[in-house]
Amino acid sequence: MDRRKLGSTGFEVAPLAFGGNVFDWTVDEAMSFKLLDAFLAAGFNLIDTADSYSRWVSGHQGGESETIIGRWIAKRGRHDDVIVATKVGSDMGQGHKVLRKDYILQAAEASLRRLQVDCIDLYQSHWDDENTPLEETLGAYDQLLRQGKVKAIGASNYSAARLAQAFEVSRTYRPPRYQTLQPLYNLYDRDSFEGELQALCVRENMGVITYFSLAAGFLTGKYRSEADFGKSARGPGMKKYVNARGLKILDALDAVAKRYNATPAQIALAWLMMRPGVTAPIASATNLTQLQELLRAAEVKLDAEAIGALERASD
Secondary structure, eight states: OOOEEOTTSSOEEOSOEEEGGGBTTTBOHHHHHHHHHHHHHTTOOEEEOOTTTTTTSTTOOSOHHHHHHHHHHHHHTOOTTSEEEEEEOSOSSSSSOOOOHHHHHHHHHHHHHHHTOSSEEEEEEOSOOTTSOHHHHHHHHHHHHHTTSEEEEEEESOOHHHHHHHHHHHHHHOOOOOOEEEOBOOSSOOTTTTTHHHHHHHHTTOEEEEBSTTGGGGGGTOOSSGGGGGGSTTGGGGGGTOSHHHHHHHHHHHHHHHHHTOOHHHHHHHHHHTSTTEEEEEEOOSSHHHHHHHHGGGGOOOOHHHHHHHHHHHO
């Protein structure tokens, strides 16, 4: 399995990460364990979650995904062969994002308990908190790193301007530096990362882990009209993608997939894996057949003709 350096974290990861947002939402504990076992058995090693997963489910408080992963780790009796990335800072009922030092320190302890580990491999600021000085946020991570409770830190959903400001704070005040970024990025949603943010990540040697890599499932080709919206819990969110541009992208994916004897999802992920600065896209699966399909994306190497066709369709 091809391994890539995850920025300056010291971690080397396979080119696809498993998105743990599905655990205890669309996937029960037993299937979660099977998916994680199969993911590792195939040579992949990066699992992404957050303390806020899955607050959006009725009756959930957040932490459900971390709890499932923690039980899986406890059952295995080890986690040295897997990198678990989690996040802090989402609205957990306060009505706003929070990256204060006291909050981060408290949230880290809760995540450690749920994950049943002594140290979080990659701890990420889930959303920017413009009401808290970056010095304070990075100072909290400094304390966790010194205590051995976190190995590396990253950001998610930061703009180019705020990420550059965070780098300047690290250079000036010497707190630790963000080493990874988790942006929204896929063949449909390109302007959220391409341009200034992508250039900054390449320049600063950031590990980039993209989320919504399949546009919440749209790029699988499963949703092509309003009649398809009832196919899954994510169906209602497809309305923003099912338009002339979205259907043009699906047509291009279909054509390239036919050339490569692959599926649209595999092609969409393979395109991301080849983008400048991208280390590993995140994708989720709810059954083993779906997972095996996604994993095979790592074997697809697109040529210039295929890349050009996809990018023209998604311009």
